Amino acid sequence: MPHPRPALHRTIFAVDVEGFGDSKRTNPHRVAVRCGVYRALRRAFTRVGILWADCELNDCGDGVLVLVPPEVPKAFLVDSLPLELAEALSEHNRSSPEGERIRLRAGLHAGEINFDEHGVSSSSINHVFRLMEAPAFKAALADSPGVLALVTSQWFYEEVVCHSVHAAAESYRRIQVSVKETSADAWIVLPDQEEPPRVPELHDNPTPVPRQLPVHTPHFVGRAEELGQLDKLLDNPAREAGTVQVTSLYGPAGIGKTTLALRWAHQAADRFPDGQLHVDLRGAGNPLRPEVALRGFLGALGVPHAQVPVSLGAQAALYRTVTTGRKLLVLLDNARDAEQVRPLLPASPDCLVLVTSRDQLPGLVVREGARPMPLDTLSDDESASLLAKHLGWDRVAAEPEAVAALVRRCGRQPLALAVAATRAALTPWLSLGSVESDPRWTLGVGDTGDRRVPARCHVGLGRT
Ligand SMILES: Nc1ncnc2c1ncn2[C@@H]1O[C@H](COP(=O)(O)OP(=O)(O)O)[C@@H](O)[C@H]1O
Ligand SMILES: [Mg+2]
Known part of the structure; x- marks a missing residue:
């Protein structure tokens, strides 16, 4: 076997487009978004004095990995690059239709990179992508009216940001990242916002983020209208109403309720940084008792088994307490009736509930204001x-x-x-x-x- 070439040091700057796969974007929109990202990057890099042609680029489909030569001062990447990039993106967005607008998550780190005939690899690159996956970081951009959020590694923050004259280290906030095998601290900033990002309190023993959605079919087709209607729920949180939004997909067995619910839930999971809960309520066969479902949910939300009350009423009250202030997606699949569903509804307007059932669940429509969405056959x-x-x-x-x-x-x-x-x-x-x-x-x-x-x-x- 030939000896691998020695690794080389690079500054790693990666960007990822928020909602690139969103069903509101068409393929031509996506092409325009990709062009816009490259144009904005090239302009921002050039303006801060980094030669774009000297950087090595790796396309990631919905993002770009830029490897910056070691002789470029790392401070350039935090001093004025983020603001320049935000400005270039805002300019692009001003002249683009909605489907072509861009908001970026960016990540910064540095490390040793292996180059081979297939491309690049390195634990430092993996690290940046893990940081960019952190729910708290995604939530920071989701909550921001701006166009850019930046996350730096702990090392980059200590070695570069803290010593930079212009980077305003005090506007960064620390987050804890636990994604796959990575467990690390990182620092996030919203370069085009006055206010620093809001971040969850740091606990020594952070509450686990439940990700309970089962896998969805790779053979999905159609349902564009329903997916679009569900997407609209994301833009109109029920905050004014002060209560949770509930949508019930109903239709006969085999019509595709579970498939659609899972498809959308996976697609929208990013927008629920505190997690996604799922339970099969087995409404068509041997229905699951709500107590059993609640015990599972409470455990997934970090309530120790011994602290789960016995009565259904007390369990539901505790569930409403622990879900308050969390942005959760709750998928209640295959519900039998409104009574089975009701105790599983969080009270918080930041949560969204999707119920599937063969029944129209009129009780939920009347009392909880659930939005019924019938499913019909395919075209x-x-x-x-x-x-x-x-x-x-x-x-x-x-x-x-x-x-x-x-x-x-x-x-x-x-x-x-x-x-x-x-x-x-x-x-x-x-x-x-x-x-x-x-x-x-x-x-x-x-x-x-x-x-x-x-x-x-x-x-x-x-x-x-
Ligand atoms: N939109 C879809 N695209 C592709 N396959 C689908 C779609 N909807 C349903 N199916 C197929 O039909 C099967 C039954 O759908 P499912 O969602 O389980 O129905 P329901 O929950 O309404 O009983 C799924 O396992 C899947 O193979
Ligand atoms: Mg089903």
Whole structure:
């Protein structure tokens, strides 16, 4: 094996676009955002006297990693670069439509970098990206009306920021970062804001941040309108109403409630820096008692087991207490009725609750002001896309008539389509026409008429 080339020292400056994958952005928006980021970086670097051409760039899709040569004084990166960058971004935003506007999270550190034929690697680079993942840092930008938030490593703060004449070390705030295997202190600042960022109190024993969302399907299609409506909830927090926002997705089994809820929850998780709670309430089968769900939630929020009260009322009161002031997303999947859901609602307007149920849950709509969101079948095109996500576009394009018949026979119902697609994926030697005509594997429109799904359709498909 050849000896690796010796590592070289670099200053590491990374940026990450907030909400790059947001469903409100189209692909052309994303291209414009990427151009805007590079333009703003180049302009800011040039203005502070760092030659852009001397920096090594690594594109990260929704961000950029810039490696700055060691001879560039590190103070340049904190003295005036952040303000220049914020100014360049603001200028871009002033002349761009909403989907192309940019807010950046930036990270600063320095260290030894290994260069090889594939690119770069280094524990220092990993460290910066971990710092940029810190919920307190993400929340600082989410709460700021500005366009930029910067996090520096403890080392960079002590060695560079504290000794810089212009960096205003007193406007930085310390945060504790616990992301994956990284556990470290870091310092954050909002360069274009007068006020320093608000940060949670530092505890010796920080409360764990629950991240309970199960994995979501890689084969997701459609639901643009529903995703857009859910996104709007993020822009209109219920602070004026002073109460938690509850949305209930309802529709028959297999229509895609859980899939949509999980998709959106993962997408919006960033906006809930204090965590995401999830429970399957098993409303359609053997319903989970709210006490059991609450015990799980309280434990996840750091309440020791021995301190969880016995009665449901006391548990719910403690839950409302510990969730106050936290920005949490609570996903209550597969609820049976309003009584099962009610004790699991936080009181805080900073929290958002998503309930899925086969029932409309009128009790929640009336008493808690829940917003009902019905889910319908997919369109013909979305149904074909679902099949293509499982089987590849080539196979779907080869048999358009069989696809149309399959979509019709499945009644454009996602579960029925997923069952047929799974069958076809497991038997690549069969034509789609023969899958379509095999009654064992396709769930006809008539079959779903009673809104129940035969047990055989659950084979290998996970939760419904
Ligand atoms: N939007 C979607 N895109 C792709 N597949 C979907 C979609 N919605 C549902 N499915 C498929 O249908 C199955 C059943 O959906 P699910 O969300 O569990 O239904 P529900 O919760 O309404 O009973 C999922 O496992 C998934 O395979
Ligand atoms: Mg479900």
